[in-house]
Amino acid sequence: MVTTDHGPRVEVTPAAAAVLRRLRAAHGPLMFHQSGGCCDxxxxxxxxxGEFRxxxxxxxxxxxxxxxxxxxxxxxxxxxxxxxWSHTRLTVDVVEGRGSGFSLEAPDGVRFLIRSRLVGS
Structure with missing residues (x-):
């Protein structure tokens, strides 16, 4: 895991945490992957x-x-x-709207997104 003196690399908003609790109840343990491609x-x-290798x-x-x-x-x-993105700290948030069909929240009419802020390396 990447370590830093600037606090956690990734955090979760209360709204995203609520969606994660709902998804965990329906699907079991979860994971995130951010690929950096275009669009979704x-x-x-x-x-x-474990579903994404x-x-x-x-x-x-x-x-x-x-x-x-x-x-x-x-x-x-x-x-x-x-x-x-190594110079940023990320926050997982959730907004209304349709995201990727591959992400677990997609059928719920919401999508996860990343908010970022710059920090020293």
Whole structure:
């Protein structure tokens, strides 16, 4: 996992935490992966834990601790995307609207998105 003196690399808003609790109840343990592609590929995708295979081309940024969940939610990012975003801290939020069909929240009419803020490296 990436460590920093600037606090957690990734945080979750209360609204996103509520969606994660609902998804956890329906699907079991969860994970995020952020690939950095265009369109929906630039949004964090939420999957059942282990459904998306990670490897050498991915970086574990954070294990998100969400109140009400039995286990942390790992947040992975492609190594190439991390090279671009390494100077930021990310916040997972949720908004109304349709996101990717591959992310677990899509059928609920909401989508996860990333808000970022610059920090020193």
């Amino acid at each position: 590929g630039s949004a964090p995708m939420c999957y059942p834990a 990670t490897g050498e081309s991915d970086v574990l940024l954070e294990r998100l601790v969400v109140a009400g969940l039995a286990e942390p939610v790992p947040f992975w990012m492609s190594r190439a995307q991390y090279a671009v």
